[in-house]
Amino acid sequence: MTRAQQVGVIIGLAIVAALTILRASDPPLLKQAREVTFDEYQRLAPRAFENLPVRVIDIDEASLREFGQWPWPRDRIATLVDRLSDMGASAIAFDILFAEPDRLSPRTVVRDVPGIDAGLLGQLPDNDEIFARAIAGKPVVLGFGLSNEGNYRPPVKAGFAFTGESPLGAPPSIKAATPLRPQLEANAAGIGHISLNPGAASNVVRAVPLVLSDGEQLYPNLALEALRVAQGASTYLLADAPNVPDTITQVKIGDFIVPVTAAGELWLYVSPDTAERYISARQILAATGASPATRAGVEGSIVFVGTSAAGLQDIRTTALGQNVPGVSLHAQTVEQILSGRFLSRPDWADGLEILSIAVAGSFLVLVTTFVSPAVALACGLLITVLALVASWLAFFYAGLLFDPLAPIVSGSITHFGATAFRFLVIDRERREVRRAFGHYLSPSLLYRIEHTPNALRLGGDDRELTVMFVDVRNFTQISERLPPAAVVGFLNTLLDALSHHVIANEGTLDKFIGDSIMAFWNAPIDVDKHASKAVHAALAMRETLARLNADDAFGFGDEQKVGIGIGIHTGLACVGNMGAETRFNYSAVGDAVNIAARIESSCKEVNFDILVSESTAKMLPDCALLEAGALGLKGKSTRTRLFAVAGDEHLAATAQFAELQSIHRQLVEALRSRSAASRKIVSAAKLAAAGLTPELPEFYRRISRRSEHFLHESAERADRSAE
Known part of the structure; x- marks a missing residue:
């Protein structure tokens, strides 16, 4: 519960207490309103x-x-x-x-x-x-x-x-x-x-x-x-x-x-x-x-x-x-x-009405403070209907006179007061959250942030994140032959289409860096299966880009097809609001972020569009992954084992991918052992990969040239065993 919510509850309960005391004192105006209500009941069902x-x-x-x-x-x-x-x-x-x-x-x-x-x-x-x-x-x-x-x-x-x-x-x-x-x-x-x-x-x-x-x-x-x-x-x-x-x-x-x-x-x-x-x-x-x-x-x-x-x-x-x-x-x-047709107002009727004001009012304060206004309004209307129906049935069938007006009016005043406070104070904080995060988070995540205390405090927390970097291939050549306005239009079309998949998969859009996108998962709110959702977002980007190219959405014609590289890594990072008290950005920093950026750069060397680290791959048991070797990343003293993402769990479950995966394991072993059979196995892999993912043929065309990525990994393992 946030401090604003605590204050809202206290103020709301104070209103309820004041209304309860007012009803207990039973001023003439309330008596008159109660009597008029009972008059209306008699007009609806007079004694015959x-x-x-x-x-x-x-x-x-x-x-x-x-x-x-x-x-x-x-x-x-x-x-x-x-x-x-x-x-x-x-x-x-x-x-x-x-x-x-x-x-x-x-x-x-x-x-x-x-x-x-x-x-x-x-x-x-x-x-x-x-x-x-x-x-x-x-x-x-x-x-x-x-x-x-x-x-x-x-x-x-x-x-x-x-x-x-x-x-x-x-x-x-x-x-x-x-x-x-x-x-x-x-x-x-x-x-x-x-x-x-x-x-x-x-x-x-x-x-x-x-x-x-x-x-x-x-x-x-x-x-x-x-x-x-x-x-x-x-x-x-x-x-x-x-x-x-x-x-x-x-x-x-x-x-x-x-x-x-x-x-x-x-x-x-x-x-x-x-x-x-x-x-x-x-x-x-x-x-x-x-x-x-x-x-x-x-x-x-x-x-x-x-x-x-x-x-x-x-x-x-x-x-x-x-x-x-x-x-x-x-x-x-x-x-x-x-x-024998009598009307009566029991001695305990006043006590029941006073209690109903206190209970219903307290309930409305809590609902209005912690639930959406629509639900609070529905609860208020339900209480109104129940009070009217119960009072009417008591009159019609038993001749008992219970006042529905006092709890209804008190409930309405309470609901109005709590709603006004929520709009002016509590929801103001949530509107600030929406302004800060509305363009970068999915609606479900945004809702959870709005209801999380201290969501916008300055500072960071160490969390396990899945970080993604997306970069446009050959952007320099594209920008050189386009006027600045066309470059802006191209980037807006591409980045808008790609970033949509981050939000749709409960990710957080960190920033746009020129022609690149940085995003992460599992912050500011915990996200289940965050690595899987990041990979699904990358696969959706792949499909979207293929559609944009096929539809010539960028106006380049057949002479230029746009490509992207995506690097994904899961690891510990510091995430939070960074900057000054009056102006800050929600971002993540740390080694995990650097590794994800380096993996994205490695897409060029591997000649594949989506690469994930080994830590991420371990969280994707059902996805269609192929080992891409261990690459030396800038700033890292040891090589990082990478995996190419061929597809999702549906592709992984097909017989064709199972065959390719078996051939790929043989290829990896052949490359590690420097076997001459590797060329023959590459040809078999290309044949098995046909029709699965357009990027796989290029991946296998260059894999033989990267045999050192597998050799070095094997040597390091041997050294560790000797130690």
């Missing part, structure tokens, strides 16, 4: 409307047109209660506040008339008393609102039992309530709060508090109380989380168990608003009586009395984005409980 025994008695525009503006006199409300009770409603819940005396009551109207007789006043009817008598003994639930003034608390008509410690600190708090008329309060079968989202920052109603607390007493909401009254139950049973104070996990009402949040709130799983849920109050109060269909809708149902009239301003927004009467959400609360 079911024909359950729950109805809304709607004081709608048609009812107001027939019976006058709101508020109606309470004797008419009493009539509504009587009609609903007669039709068999199991509970009648009012999403209406009855906090003030009925201003339309006859007794109230004439009370302030001057000179009215007190006895006569007492004989006039009071609508509140009429309404109180109407609800007495009937399953009527009245609603109360929340207030910031006074200290009124409504009576609680039911008991509360707990499976553990009292969770009085869990629900939203109630400071005070709007007071009910005393006679109504006393005669109601149940009393519940009508607040749908107290203290919520959003107008969208997503969760309904089933209970409120003043620190000493719990107060049920209207829907919960209506369900209790309908069942004839007397007590709520609240369960808490073990060993977690002030939490509520579920509420039991009669035969129904409702999962809730720790604060006692029910996540609303709403269904689209539909006319089937509503019955107009006008139909209940019709002088001719209610229709059979209306009676069937009311019988056995929990009915909620409220208003959809726009002017009365009881309109709320659901998770589906619909504006609906507030009373319908009370009805949907009971529908949801009856259907």
